[in-house]
Amino acid sequence: MQTLLNNIAAEMARVTERGHVADYIPQLAHVSAARFGMAVALPDGQVFTAGDANEPFSIQSISKVFALTLALGKRGDALWQYVGREPSGDPFNSIVQLEHESGKPRNPFINAGAIAVVDAIMMGHEPKEVLAEMLNFVRYLANDASICFDHEVAASELEHKHRNASLAHFMKAFGRLKHDVDKVIGTYFHQCALAMSCVQLAQSGLFLVSDGVNQATDSRVVSAQRARRINSLMMMCGHYDGSGEFAYRVGLPGKSGVGGGILAIAPGKASIAVWSPGLDRIGNSLLGTRALEMLVQETGWSVFGH
Amino acid sequence: MQTLLNNIAAEMARVTERGHVADYIPQLAHVSAARFGMAVALPDGQVFTAGDANEPFSIQSISKVFALTLALGKRGDALWQYVGREPSGDPFNSIVQLEHESGKPRNPFINAGAIAVVDAIMMGHEPKEVLAEMLNFVRYLANDASICFDHEVAASELEHKHRNASLAHFMKAFGRLKHDVDKVIGTYFHQCALAMSCVQLAQSGLFLVSDGVNQATDSRVVSAQRARRINSLMMMCGHYDGSGEFAYRVGLPGKSGVGGGILAIAPGKASIAVWSPGLDRIGNSLLGTRALEMLVQETGWSVFGH
Amino acid sequence: MQTLLNNIAAEMARVTERGHVADYIPQLAHVSAARFGMAVALPDGQVFTAGDANEPFSIQSISKVFALTLALGKRGDALWQYVGREPSGDPFNSIVQLEHESGKPRNPFINAGAIAVVDAIMMGHEPKEVLAEMLNFVRYLANDASICFDHEVAASELEHKHRNASLAHFMKAFGRLKHDVDKVIGTYFHQCALAMSCVQLAQSGLFLVSDGVNQATDSRVVSAQRARRINSLMMMCGHYDGSGEFAYRVGLPGKSGVGGGILAIAPGKASIAVWSPGLDRIGNSLLGTRALEMLVQETGWSVFGH
Amino acid sequence: MQTLLNNIAAEMARVTERGHVADYIPQLAHVSAARFGMAVALPDGQVFTAGDANEPFSIQSISKVFALTLALGKRGDALWQYVGREPSGDPFNSIVQLEHESGKPRNPFINAGAIAVVDAIMMGHEPKEVLAEMLNFVRYLANDASICFDHEVAASELEHKHRNASLAHFMKAFGRLKHDVDKVIGTYFHQCALAMSCVQLAQSGLFLVSDGVNQATDSRVVSAQRARRINSLMMMCGHYDGSGEFAYRVGLPGKSGVGGGILAIAPGKASIAVWSPGLDRIGNSLLGTRALEMLVQETGWSVFGH
Known part of the structure; x- marks a missing residue:
């Protein structure tokens, strides 16, 4: 090997x-x-x-695997009310499918779906608490307590948030996000900023x-x-x-x-x-x-x- | 078992x-x-x-696996000029993606893609010859010489050909089919009518x-x-x-x-x-x-x- | 009559x-x-x-006629860099066309286009100033100084902003809005709340x-x-x-x-x-x-x- | 002047x-x-x-005005069951909207709509008869009996029929054309070949x-x-x-x-x-x-x- x-x-x-x-x-x-x-x-x-x-x-979207695992742990099969499990056939940041399918993202790995997964994880908690839980979970999975968020990356993502903010507001308009849009995408950007x-x-x-x-x-x-x-x-x-x-x-x-x-x-x-x-x-x-x-x-x- | x-x-x-x-x-x-x-x-x-x-x-679209195998044998990787290999995210008979992507079907298993595969197999031969080859190939795979086409099913499909004819003419309009549309879809309907x-x-x-x-x-x-x-x-x-x-x-x-x-x-x-x-x-x-x-x-x- | x-x-x-x-x-x-x-x-x-x-x-989208007139006065034909002038064939709040056409709305009367028109009017000014100018313009057109915004309607629109916020962030992601998204849609909701x-x-x-x-x-x-x-x-x-x-x-x-x-x-x-x-x-x-x-x-x- | x-x-x-x-x-x-x-x-x-x-x-699509007039004469408002009357927002030969709207074309002037209008005019008659009626109608409108089809153009269109054949078969698949597809598009190509x-x-x-x-x-x-x-x-x-x-x-x-x-x-x-x-x-x-x-x-x- x-x-x-x-x-x-x-x-x-x-x-x-x-x-x-x-x-x-x-x-x-x-x-x-x-x-x-x-x-x-x-x-x-x-x-x-x-x-x-x-x-x-910056592991970025790879973090969606860990978030999905966490969300399934919290929600079980009810998670699939938030998000589908089919390939979308569209780019990662596409919004077209959301309009055609009442704001429900096709799967948890396109951006819209990952944002919906974050919302499903939050369950009324503040971003800080949710991120602490995520970080602990990833450290546990990797058996390595030194893993951290790169806050500079997260801050920079937030400055360039508009495409993802658009996805989040669109889902919110269909009642598919339960939490405040800014909190959800703030959490999402931090999750993606795992180093x-x-x-x-x-x-x-x-x-x-x-x-x-x-x-x-x-x-x-x-x-x-x-x-x-x-x-x-x-x-x-x-x-x-x-x-x-x-x-x-x-x-x-x-x-x-x-x-x-x-x-x-x-x-x-x-x-x-x-x-x-x-x-x-x-x-x-x-x-x-x-x-x-x-x-x-x-x-x-x-x-x-x- | x-x-x-x-x-x-x-x-x-x-x-x-x-x-x-x-x-x-x-x-x-x-x-x-x-x-x-x-x-x-x-x-x-x-x-x-x-x-x-x-x-x-009637095995219908399952026959697309055998046709794909045959086409790869004849064309090798050149087959992928005819057809892609991505999930489409659309129904089996959708034409929307063809318009957005210059008439090239996403994969060999949606109808449009399977029709393109038939065209790739034909290589100038008549439907009768192509179908004989297909049948021999399937008999060889199954090690069973009794397998046949159900010609009644094929004839009936031909009567209800319009959605598939639409797909075929659309691809032909983009120069993506080399053979006569009626011959291609006639062959396709027979292939799908394998019993x-x-x-x-x-x-x-x-x-x-x-x-x-x-x-x-x-x-x-x-x-x-x-x-x-x-x-x-x-x-x-x-x-x-x-x-x-x-x-x-x-x-x-x-x-x-x-x-x-x-x-x-x-x-x-x-x-x-x-x-x-x-x-x-x-x-x-x-x-x-x-x-x-x-x-x-x-x-x-x-x-x-x- | x-x-x-x-x-x-x-x-x-x-x-x-x-x-x-x-x-x-x-x-x-x-x-x-x-x-x-x-x-x-x-x-x-x-x-x-x-x-x-x-x-x-509440005149709502009828206000888009006055905003368009104002924008053409300020920008002239340069306005058409912000927004097109073709029917969209889609609902008033659709986002599909924005994705297919690089974030440029088809015309000034669908929501996305009207938001782009507001951005074109703002020219660096604060919402309060822009709204004052809009109100003066409409009073002048109608020759009636008693016309007002219905601030309750505007506040309520803001609470239900998500679909329009999605459109605005989408355009912002393509660099098509020059001003802060919240300011642009805040102004837009007030404009629509003209009584x-x-x-x-x-x-x-x-x-x-x-x-x-x-x-x-x-x-x-x-x-x-x-x-x-x-x-x-x-x-x-x-x-x-x-x-x-x-x-x-x-x-x-x-x-x-x-x-x-x-x-x-x-x-x-x-x-x-x-x-x-x-x-x-x-x-x-x-x-x-x-x-x-x-x-x-x-x-x-x-x-x-x- | x-x-x-x-x-x-x-x-x-x-x-x-x-x-x-x-x-x-x-x-x-x-x-x-x-x-x-x-x-x-x-x-x-x-x-x-x-x-x-x-x-x-070759007047081509301008002929659609005359065909529409003829169809309204024959069908009255029932024509609008065949075809809508909204701008499509899409190119003249687009098929996307047909898939999204059950095969009903948006208006009589895009190709799909014009083909549906021809079908509505035919009422069981043969292409030859229908074309004779069309020609008489246009001669009457123009008050000029010398107007003719350019049969060479029509024949050439027929050779390049595939995009329009695709539209016609698509509508036929939704039961929206009553006549044989080849007869409908044959008539359509002749109509467009008016000189x-x-x-x-x-x-x-x-x-x-x-x-x-x-x-x-x-x-x-x-x-x-x-x-x-x-x-x-x-x-x-x-x-x-x-x-x-x-x-x-x-x-x-x-x-x-x-x-x-x-x-x-x-x-x-x-x-x-x-x-x-x-x-x-x-x-x-x-x-x-x-x-x-x-x-x-x-x-x-x-x-x-x-």
Whole structure:
């Protein structure tokens, strides 16, 4: 495994077409497209790494996996009154589908759906309390108490809030958000501003590898059924309107973030995190996807084979 | 396994809400919603059955899996110039996306995409020749020379061709079909009019279980990579805008048909065919999905667990 | 004319199917559907009335005509960088078209367009200043210094701001609004909360009857060309996706408001205001449209005849 | 008037940016963008001309005005079960709205709507009979028995039928066309292949100038109300998603054709035909619109002024 990761990192270092780093906020725009990190966490707790695997980066939309897990814990199946579970066929920040479907987002991983998930988590609490709970949950998942929000990123997101504010107000107009719009999106931006390294991220995904149990820490996080369902949502919707492409090329449930990270789950095998800030046209990490493709080709970890 | 299938069939027999049988052509409308069949084919050639598992039915859109396989064999990756590989987020017969995306269908399993696949297969040949090749291919996959087209169904489809004719002419207007529209959709309707039993269908899917090899007949049909990719497309797009729901509840690559059949693949485990004519709101077999859900719960065959 | 108005009012009093009064804010919901008023102002200053013609009501979207006039005065043709001049084919509060056309609203009379017009008027000033200017302008047009905002309505609109806030944030995300979103929509809600009677409204439209000149007060408000262009926009877009119907049945440029008012212009002939709170499915006054239809049938004032 | 037309023609001759000649069929593609003709027919029968005013050209979609008039004569208000009367906000050949609105076209002037109008006219007759009736009707309107179909154009349209065939099959799938699709679109293509000169076209529009009466031939064609309603539809929908622009700049009901012709009606004043093959981005004659704009500026014929 270590040799394989070394080979992948070496191969990625040679790539010159590295995609386009997100530039809508300066904190993301200033990250070098040359960065590349990868970590593979096995159920037994072993972690293999390559490149900048210990460098914290803004996990952005990958946080939606943790928020979904938290929301399912609080709401159970009632969560699906807030949000659907179908691919949208539209970009991550699209509002068209909301108008056609009475303000109910298609799935928890497009922005509108993730905002609805935050609203479902809040249950009358203040953003500060909700964020503390989220942070504790992620630290618990990753078994690492050093994980933090990057408040500069959150503040900058808030300055560029308008597209997400539009989504939130639209849902509010349909009575689909229970809390104050500004509080909901403030919480959402903080959630997305979680800073984690590939190692931390890979460890946080271990419960999805082993049917809900983090075997490394010997703790059951969710039921087997729920873990499988979260994986199914990552497979179907985790890369927005590039989800089909990711399934085709990589064949694993995965969730990408605009910071260039991807968390991918090989059930029964490993939790994998990869980070490379350059994005493709859809907004998914260009080299991250390619690295996962290589990994799966060598390991045969695709869920579509055996 | 046999006990499990018996239990499932017994349970399904008790269900009173059986969905709505497709009624756009009399040949489908006259099938009783009471019918239920299921077959599980294992890589070693064993087949377990329950209910009407040997009764041939109209496989309809399930045939798109075989056509896709054939087209990939003829065209390789050039096929993706004809058709995309993303979930559409729209109903199976929608034309909206075609207008927004220059007449290129999102994936090979919505109607427009399947018509484009037929065009890609034709390569200048007449419908009769193309259909003969398709039939031979399916007989080879299922290892059963008795499989036939139901020409009555095909003729009836042709009488109700207008929605599909609209899709085909739209793509033709964008230069995306090379052959005569009437020949393409005539071929398409015949392809969809394949009559197969659950047993035949389950056997025809074995090559997707074992990385491209039908172990029962010891023949390699496609490469391992291609088998995995076909599975990924079935997972992402096999149930139209109900694909997310199917992945969430069943967790297997699958393809449904309006005749009430579903073919599902558990990689490394089994090829499963189920048939129950009553459909849900999206157009997928209501009891077929439920039966698969039960099967996977008992066997743990979801690709999202281990 | 007086006899005709009496007849119309009598006829309208007999109608039992009076439409549905807007109920999204209590101030509108509490208005009785039994109310009906009408006023016809002639270029020479004569005003004929019937029913509740002196009762002030919430003019709502009719105010968009005055805001457009003001914006054209400040910005000239540069206004068309902010907003288009085509019918949208969509409901008044739709956001779909904004996503498809980079956040630029189709015309100044759908909500998104009217919000963009407010932004164009503001030019760095505070809402209070802008509203003072708007009020002065409307008082000047109507030659009536008693016209006021209904601050209760404005406050209530603000509480139900979410759909419009969504439109505004969406445009802001595309850089199409220069001012703070809350200030822009606060100003917009006040503008829409103008309270005017049919008499006041009819008088305020006189400048559009006589090629830009209010002959009753002998003042030129805009150039002849601009008056004609404003009329053309009212004709094409003044009743949202019911504009075709209004043109077909009434044949005059007109602008409706959700409060149940309609201002219609018969060029060279008269400025007509009608008020009846019950709305049709599209959101236009049911009896108001019918009353105008009767008026035009009797007078032959349709612009499409001679 | 003659001097004005001379000036306009001279001005147009100087324009170098002449738009893009339609090139989807050779018969249109081979027409020179240098051509320009104009004719103004007054109610008393006088006709003023400039440029190539006696040169027949393919009137294409302008024929939809005559077909609509014929259909209203046969069906009366029942026609509106076939087709709506609202601007679509979409391009002339769009199919999106059909899917969202159960296959009913928004208005009689977009392609789908015009095809539905042809179906409404057919009433069980063969294309040949229907076309003979159409031709007689247009000859009667224009008072000129020499008008003919250009069969070469019709044949060429048929070869490039696919977009329109798609629209027709789509409507047929919703049960909105009663006749055979091939017969309907065959008839439609012939209708669009009418060849007329500006003089003939201007004369054929006289009945819309004088409330339904062609005063030059002293014949009542339709009722006053119907004439006004046809004018309203031309105003609202006659230039597709450029109708707002035409109303804004010209201010007359008008109908354009892809052959570069425009018929415009100044109620009570004149029927005007202009021809220049170069089109704008929307598909309307670039110089034709400009010439009409000049004419209206000089004559003050806008329906929005007095």
